[in-house]
Amino acid sequence: MSDIENSGGQAGEGRVKNAILIAGPTASGKSALALDLAERMGGVIVNTDSMQGYSVLDVLTARPSAAELARAPHYLYGHVHPSIAYSTGAWLRDVMKLIDEGTFFGRPVIFVGGTGLYFRALAEGISEMPDIPRQVRDRWRYELQEQGAAKLHRILLREDSAAGMMLKPTDGQRIVRALEVLDASGRSILDWQAMRGRPLIDRDSARFFVIEPERAALVSRIEARFDRMLDSGALEEVRRLAALGLDADLPAMKAIGVRELQAAMAGELSYPEAIERAKIATRQYAKRQATWFRHQLGPEWHRLRTGYGMETTISTDLFGAT
Missing domain, CATH: 3.40.50.300 (P-loop containing nucleotide triphosphate hydrolases)
Structure with a gap:
């Protein structure tokens, strides 16, 4: 064998x-x-x-x-x-x-x-990512539908400029992901991504x-x-x-x-x-x-x-x- x-x-x-x-x-x-x-x-x-x-x-x-x-x-x-x-x-x-x-x-x-x-x-x-509470995830999905990707991108640029600068204003899913990670953990998604598993x-x-x-x-x-x-x-x-x-x-x-x-x-x-x-x-x-x-x-x-x-x-x- x-x-x-x-x-x-x-x-x-x-x-x-x-x-x-x-x-x-x-x-x-x-x-x-x-x-x-x-x-x-x-x-x-x-x-x-x-x-x-x-x-x-x-x-x-x-x-x-x-x-x-x-x-x-x-x-x-x-x-x-x-x-x-x-x-x-x-x-x-x-x-x-x-x-x-x-x-x-x-x-x-x-x-x-x-x-x-x-x-x-x-x-x-x-990279390990934080668990996102359902209410946080639902909130940002709702905001994406109501306000659109471009407006959420401006919010991301204000709250986490480094992450925002790496994303296109039209990339709604990734913008929402960055915002929900920041909201749930208080840390930039870039910080989480830097920690390799x-x-x-x-x-x-x-x-x-x-x-x-x-x-x-x-x-x-x-x-x-x-x-x-x-x-x-x-x-x-x-x-x-x-x-x-x-x-x-x-x-x-x-x-x-x-x-x-x-x-x-x-x-x-x-x-x-x-x-x-x-x-x-x-x-x-x-x-x-x-x-x-x-x-x-x-x-x-x-x-x-x-x-x-x-x-x-x-x-x-x-x-x-x-």
Whole structure:
């Protein structure tokens, strides 16, 4: 048995040893690859994708099916209600809780997903942020709706000029974030950001992989997958989400396909047009992901350039030639 097969558990300071990280754009085949490895190694899979953490959107976020979930333990999938603005920090705390509970002890851990900031936080740590009381969060969201981003930006410049100067007057979400942190803690968001956290994985023993599929093949997979989503109940999911009456600015409401299908249900778009727009949005998202991975992930990341025949490459790297 190789070292990687006999890995798992924790290194010093509560870090996961011998972790396997698999990043890639949407529809690149990374979840299937992670599941294959988990079965071979007796490992567990941890969701590292911001949208797949939300409940209700099982189909539209391409979460693993019930049959796939039964093949290996999966964690942090569908555990967050769409009414919550789930953050990188919240995800990292959820991973830390799994570590502290001993969930991974003695088993290889595979982190898989398409959210670059999650991978960065996992491998490098992020700044701790203060808890924001609900009344403080609600206050500044209300002020954003009533007064607009430009006026809140002027308030931020007055109260925390350094933070204000780093933000555009139109960037309402980040302006609100800076104001609520200042309101809740009495300290600038820049002060909090300067305090780096610690990585949750042991970088020296970790294996890093990023899938770089051939563009034409990826486009074909994206389009075919969205058609399958429609056949599997995507419209009903959007109806259930709409029935919750949530703020349109919440992250879950921005999942690709939600706005497009809602517009078709409201008669604002034809269904074929809505479907085509959703496919285009997915292709654009995949391109942004690929660009981020290409420029932001360091040399320790092994780039799988073989498209959808990457299993041999990653198996050789992990287990050696057979």
